[in-house]
Amino acid sequence: MSLLQVDDLHVSVGGEAILKGLSLRMEAGEVHAIMGPNGSGKSTLANVLAGRPGYEVTGGAIAFKGHPLGQEEPEARAQAGLFLAFQYPVEIPGVSNMEFLKAAQDSHFKANGQAAESPVAFMRRVRTLADSLSLNPEFLKRGVNEGFSGGEKKRNEILQMLLLAPTLAVLDETDSGLDIDAVQTVAAGVNRFRSADNGVLLITHYQRLLNHIVPDFVHVLAEGRIVESGDRKLAETLEERGYAWLAKSG
Amino acid sequence: MGGVFAAELGLESAMSESPLDLVDQEYRAGFTTDVEADTLPPGLDEGVVRYISEKKREPAWMTDWRLAAYRVWREMTPPEWAHVHFPPIDFEAISYYSAPKSLQDGPKSLDEVDPELLRTYEKLGIPLHEQEALAGVAKGGNVAVDAVFDSVSIATTFKDKLKAAGVIFCPISEAVQEHPDLVQKYLGSVVPQRDNFYAALNSAVFSDGSFVYVPKGVRCPMELSTYFRINERNTGQFERTLIVADAGAYVSYLEGCTAPMRDENQLHAAVVELVALDDAEIKYSTVQNWYPGDADGKGGIYNFVTKRGACLGRASKISWTQVETGSAITWKYPSVVLRGAGSVGEFHSVALTNNRQQADTGTKMIHLGPNTRSTIISKGISAGRSQNSYRGLVRTSPAARGARNYTRCDSLLLGDACGAHTFPYIENKSPSATVEHEATTSKVSDDQMFLCQQRGIDPEKAVSMIVNGFCKEVFRELPMEFAVEAGKLLEVSLEGAVG
Ligand SMILES: Nc1ncnc2c1ncn2[C@@H]1O[C@H](COP(=O)(O)OP(=O)(O)OP(=O)(O)O)[C@@H](O)[C@H]1O
Ligand SMILES: [Mg+2]
Numbered sequence: 001m002s003l004l005q006v007d008d009l010h011v012s013v014g015g016e017a018i019l020k021g022l023s024l025r026m027e028a029g030e031v032h033a034i035m036g037p038n039g040s041g042k043s044t045l046a047n048v049l050a051g052r053p054g055y056e057v058t059g060g061a062i063a064f065k066g067h068p069l070g071q072e073e074p075e076a077r078a079q080a081g082l083f084l085a086f087q088y089p090v091e092i093p094g095v096s097n098m099e100f101l102k103a104a105q106d107s108h109f110k111a112n113g114q115a116a117e118s119p120v121a122f123m124r125r126v127r128t129l130a131d132s133l134s135l136n137p138e139f140l141k142r143g144v145n146e147g148f149s150g151g152e153k154k155r156n157e158i159l160q161m162l163l164l165a166p167t168l169a170v171l172d173e174t175d176s177g178l179d180i181d182a183v184q185t186v187a188a189g190v191n192r193f194r195s196a197d198n199g200v201l202l203i204t205h206y207q208r209l210l211n212h213i214v215p216d217f218v219h220v221l222a223e224g225r226i227v228e229s230g231d232r233k234l235a236e237t238l239e240e241r242g243y244a245w246l247a248k249s250g
Numbered sequence: 251m252g253g254v255f256a257a258e259l260g261l262e263s264a265m266s267e268s269p270l271d272l273v274d275q276e277y278r279a280g281f282t283t284d285v286e287a288d289t290l291p292p293g294l295d296e297g298v299v300r301y302i303s304e305k306k307r308e309p310a311w312m313t314d315w316r317l318a319a320y321r322v323w324r325e326m327t328p329p330e331w332a333h334v335h336f337p338p339i340d341f342e343a344i345s346y347y348s349a350p351k352s353l354q355d356g357p358k359s360l361d362e363v364d365p366e367l368l369r370t371y372e373k374l375g376i377p378l379h380e381q382e383a384l385a386g387v388a389k390g391g392n393v394a395v396d397a398v399f400d401s402v403s404i405a406t407t408f409k410d411k412l413k414a415a416g417v418i419f420c421p422i423s424e425a426v427q428e429h430p431d432l433v434q435k436y437l438g439s440v441v442p443q444r445d446n447f448y449a450a451l452n453s454a455v456f457s458d459g460s461f462v463y464v465p466k467g468v469r470c471p472m473e474l475s476t477y478f479r480i481n482e483r484n485t486g487q488f489e490r491t492l493i494v495a496d497a498g499a500y501v502s503y504l505e506g507c508t509a510p511m512r513d514e515n516q517l518h519a520a521v522v523e524l525v526a527l528d529d530a531e532i533k534y535s536t537v538q539n540w541y542p543g544d545a546d547g548k549g550g551i552y553n554f555v556t557k558r559g560a561c562l563g564r565a566s567k568i569s570w571t572q573v574e575t576g577s578a579i580t581w582k583y584p585s586v587v588l589r590g591a592g593s594v595g596e597f598h599s600v601a602l603t604n605n606r607q608q609a610d611t612g613t614k615m616i617h618l619g620p621n622t623r624s625t626i627i628s629k630g631i632s633a634g635r636s637q638n639s640y641r642g643l644v645r646t647s648p649a650a651r652g653a654r655n656y657t658r659c660d661s662l663l664l665g666d667a668c669g670a671h672t673f674p675y676i677e678n679k680s681p682s683a684t685v686e687h688e689a690t691t692s693k694v695s696d697d698q699m700f701l702c703q704q705r706g707i708d709p710e711k712a713v714s715m716i717v718n719g720f721c722k723e724v725f726r727e728l729p730m731e732f733a734v735e736a737g738k739l740l741e742v743s744l745e746g747a748v749g
Contacts, residue, residue, distance in 0.1 A: 050704050053696070074703035084704050090697040094719025100705070103715060107706035143719065144701075160705065 001066040003028045003168055003199045004049075010059035011041075011048050018044045020224035021060070028167070029196040033210055033235065034203045036221035037243050042203045043087055045221070046172045050084040051077050065167065079111035083166035085157035087173045087203075092144035097156070100144045101126055101163055108164055129162050132192075134185050150177035158189045169193065170201045175209040187212030207235040220246055290347040296320060299454050302347050306423045306457075311434060319443035319453030326447045329581075333610045333639040333671055336552065336579055344517060346455045346488070415471050417501075418463040422490055425461035432463055436494050440523035440560045440587070448519040449556040452488045456521065459489035464499035464530075473729055475504040491522040495530035497563060502533040504732055520555045528563030528590065535728050536584075537736055539576040539743075546606065550578025557584035558614075561593035561622075569596035571727040573736040574611060575743040583641065585614035588622035588650075595624040598724040600736070602717075602743050603636030603668070612642040612673075617650035617683065626657040629721050632668035633744060639671040644687075646680040653683040661691040662720050664713065664744075714741040 004026040011019035018041045026032055036042055048055040049062065051074040062069040064082060072080075092100065106116045117125075127137050133155045145153050154174050161169050171190070175183055190200060190213050202215060210218070210232055218235045220228040220243065228234065228246050290298060299320045303313040328339070412419050418429060425433050443453040460476045476491065495501055505522075524532050538553065553576075559568035570584035586595030597613035615624035624644065632638040644655045661670035672689050694716050702712035718725070718737050725733045 050700075052700055052704075074700060075706050075708050078704050078706040086701065086704075090695065090701050092698050092701070092716060092719060094722040095715050096719075100702075100715070103702075103707050103711065104705035107708065107711075111706065164705070 002026060002063070003030070003065060004201070005063040006045075006060070007062075008060040009045075009048070009057065009062065011044055012056045012058050013044060013054060017058070018224055019048070022221070022225050023060075024219065024226060026168075026199045026201065028199055029194075030217065031194065031200040031202060031213060031215045033215040033218045033232075034201065034221050035205065035218065035235065035238055040221045041224045042221055043172055046084055046087075046170045046201075046203060049077075049168075049170060050074055050082060075107065076111075078164075078166075079108055081167035081198075083161050083164055083169045085154075085161060085169065085171040085174045087176070089145050089148075089153040089157055091146045091148075093146050095144050096141055097144050098123065098126065098140045101140075101160065104160065105163060126159075126163065129159055132162075133159055133189055134182075135159060151179060151182050154178055155182065155186060158186050162189060162193060165193075165198075167198045168201065169198065170203070172203045173205065174202075175204055175206060183209060184212060207239040210235050222246060290345050292345045293342045294320075294344070294346055294455065298346050302455055302457060305347065306426070308423075308426055309430060311430075312426055315438070315443070316454050319450050320455075322444045323447065323450035323454055326444075326450055328447050333608075333637065333641075333673070335608065339517060339552065341451070347457055411471065416465045416468055417470050418461065419474050420461055422456075422459045422461040422492060425492075429461070429463065432494065433461065433492070436492055436523065436525055437490075438523075440525060440558050441521050441556050446556060448554045449521050452490060452519050452521045452556070456488045456490035459491045459520070460493075461491075462493040462501060462503065464495045464501045466496045467498040468496075469499070470501040473502050473504055475506065487518045487520070489520045491520070492525075493523070493532055493534070494525045495527065495532050495566075497528040497530060499527075499530045501531075502729065503535070504729060505534070505536045506539070517552050518555065520557075522555070522557040522584075524557075524559030524568055526559065526561050526563060526566035526568050526590075526593075529565050530563055531567040531569075532559060533569050534559070534571070534584070535732055536570075536572040536574070537728075537732055537739065538572065538574045538580070539739055550607075551576065552578060553580045553582060555582045557582065558587065559585070559595070560587045561590050561595060561619075563593070564590040564619075565592045565594075566590050567594040567596075569594075569598070569727070570613065571596075571598040571724065572600070572611075573721075573724070573728070573732075573739065574599070574601040574609060575739050578607060580607075580609040580611050582611045583613055583643075585616065585643075586624065587616045587618065588624065588653075589618045590622075591619045592621045592623075593619060594622070596727075597624075597626045597628070597642075598727045599628045600631070600721045600724045600740075601629070601638055601640075602631040602740060603633065603638045604743055605634040605636060607634075607636045609637070610639045610641055612640045614643040614645070615655055617644075617646040617653040617655070617680070620649065620651040620653070622650055622653045624655045626655070626659075627723055628657075628659045629724055630659070630661045630670050631664070631717055631720065631740075632661070632670050633664040635667045637669045637671070639673060641673040641675075643675040643677070644685050645677040646683040646685070648679050650680040651682050653680055655683075655685045657685075657687045659687075659689040660720070661689075662717065663691065663693045664717075710744075714744055717744060 002025050006022060006024040009019050009022045010017065022045065034042055044055065048057065051072055064080065069077065102122055105122065109116055126140060130137055130140060135155050139152065145156060148156060154177060157174060174186060178186060187209065194200065202213060215232055218230055218232055219226045222243060290301065296317060299316050300313065303316055438453065441449050443450055462474060464470050493501065493503060524534060526532050561568055568586045572584060574580055584597060588595050595615050599611065601609045601611050603609050612628060613626055615626065626642055628640045630638040630640055640659045642657060644657065646653045657674065659672050663670055670691055674687050676685050678685050694713060698716060699709060699712055703709060717740055725736055728736060
């Protein structure tokens with residue numbers, strides 16, 4: 001049973017076809033990188049996996065851990081272990097990060113029939129995680145992403161991933177906007193997260209990240225489909241030659 | 251518009267009289283309750299006023315004061331400037347006095363209180379038995395409670411401890427007997443009988459409420475609290491609260507309100523007066539959860555309340571904090587008259603409306619003395635088909651040199667069928683005064699909802715978290731136990747608000 005299996009997926013947004021026959025298969029323990037030109041549909045794929053309203057599946061199928069994903073609410077998918085690190089994390093003013101994280105974890109625990117963790121133990125664990133991502137503990141008291149810099153928001157996404165320990169983490173350009181040191185910090189976090197039981201779908205524009213998080217597969221998404229797949233060498237080729245040669249050969 | 255609004259302040263003469271309107275038969279519906287009650291038949295005339303005064307064995311000055319108010323009220327008409335809509339109230343269909351029979355001679359101690367009543371309060375989570383309250387102390391609570399059931403105050407806890415500190419905290423009916431000098435001096439000194447239609451009515455028929463006096467230099471050793479509950483049908487509740495903080499005194503006072511679900515509308519027309527002398531501070535917090543009516547707007551409390559504080563002394567301070575989630579209609583403007591030099595007025599408000607609720611609430615900061623300061627933070631949340639208005643007046647007189655006001659009004663909309671409105675009035679007659687006003691309107695965005703859901707949080711919980719976050723600034727002002735209660739209340743009040 002694959003961790004994720006996407007077959008001939010067609011997705012429309014606002015009546016416009018964005019994904020046009022996308023297929024992808026991931027096994028547990030694998031890291032897949034997805035690269036591709038702006039507007040090719042990478043975030044659309046991430047959102048449709050997470051069940052975001054407004055993304056209409058017009059054809060094909062998605063299976064997550066062997067279960068077909070159809071009308072499941074986003075929170076049900078999340079509780080089942082599907083995590084999305086947002087390309088543009090939104091702010092929720094006044095809701096403290098700590099409170100938000102606790103609500104998120106509680107919902108996961110509850111769905112799995114687990115008792116909620118005591119606030120003290122929880123806070124200690126969150127602080128340790130924040131520290132490992134060089135996030136000042138002060139950020140935990142602030143509103144969710146409220147007044148965070150771009151890089152701080154991205155690190156906050158990784159913090160949430162580490163806390164919720166999903167089985168599939170979709171990271172949508174988590175490296176964009178990170179300084180050189182932060183890329184390494186985030187990469188270290190992802191590498192710590194990697195295990196034989198989970199998978200990472202890494203959407204990125206930069207082969208630089210793939211030096212730190214070494215992917216098992218690299219795919220190129222263009223015009224709503226995977227047009228090329230390979231190993232990490234493909235990323236290096238793309239860095240040198242761009243995407244134009246693929247369009248021609250495809 | 252400012253002029254019309256000012257009428258409620260008693261700064262303009264009463265408008266012309268209009269005939270009292272049709273009798274709503276529905277309103278006369280009978281009642282049944284487990285507590286035997288002594289209820290006056292509906293209707294209001296001088297005889298009713300005298301009856302109430304007599305029931306309470308009031309001295310002549312009190313009776314005369316009521317009668318004067320009654321005569322003024324007869325000449326007045328209900329205010330119509332608020333952004334709320336409802337059929338005219340038939341004041342002849344309301345009963346102006348209802349007392350549980352077993353309390354007719356007033357409870358001497360808690361042991362004499364009808365157990366049925368005590369159970370009602372227990373259901374509401376209000377500890378009336380001192381033992382229970384003491385158990386609350388062990389958990390960190392320290393609250394003396396006065397409970398008002400329909401028209402009568404039934405128990406005041408922690409009397410002895412307060413007495414030792416010199417603090418007077420008792421039903422106002424008792425204060426009229428025991429502390430007539432204080433009552434006579436301050437009653438109506440902040441909200442005069444003729445202040446506005448509902449204040450005049452209250453002055454004529456108020457049945458009970460709380461009285462607090464904190465003597466010079468005393469910091470009240472505990473939070474004081476009153477819980478109001480309307481039980482009987484067809485009764486209006488007209489309680490009167492008077493709080494006086496003498497020079498250098500401090501007191502924090504909490505007010506909670508509930509009412510059972512009734513199909514008909516019930517009137518609640520309270521008056522609260524606060525007086526702060528030199529360097530004194532009064533913190534007044536309200537969590538108002540009167541029955542709001544059902545989803546279609548049937549039933550619910552009409553909450554028409556006059557609350558005003560006078561910072562008489564220099565460097566005195568009065569702050570109002572309110573969380574308003576209940577009532578079919580709320581009409582309420584807790585205000586501060588800043589007379590003493592350097593005195594401070596604050597207003598922190600959360601008003602949430604859902605379904606068909608209507609709220610027109612805000613504050614008035616009247617700067618009379620030099621270097622007076624006021625802060626207004628208002629958070630309005632509208633859901634369903636509700637209408638939520640902030641109405642605020644900031645006035646500075648020529649003598650208010652260097653006065654400062656800062657006002658911020660934030661509105662949060664849930665859905666497309668509700669409304670949020672802001673009516674700020676500024677009347678600045680002091681050239682050296684600074685008056686600042688900021689307003690924002692926002693929606694709970696799809697992106698915020700999706701972020702929460704993607705983290706496993708269900709939409710109801712997400713909305714309540716986002717709304718609580720929006721209100722955080724105000725909740726911070728509440729005493730701890732109340733802040734928790736307020737958060738839960740929002741959650742309950744928002745039920746069904748997520749589409
Ligand atoms: N809500 C929407 N309504 C209409 N079109 C949309 C909507 N969301 C996305 N699109 C369009 O879908 C296409 C794919 O968008 P998507 O965000 O998936 O691209 P992407 O590959 O993630 O790009 P980038 O590298 O810039 O992040 C774009 O042309 C975009 O304009
Ligand atoms: Mg994208």
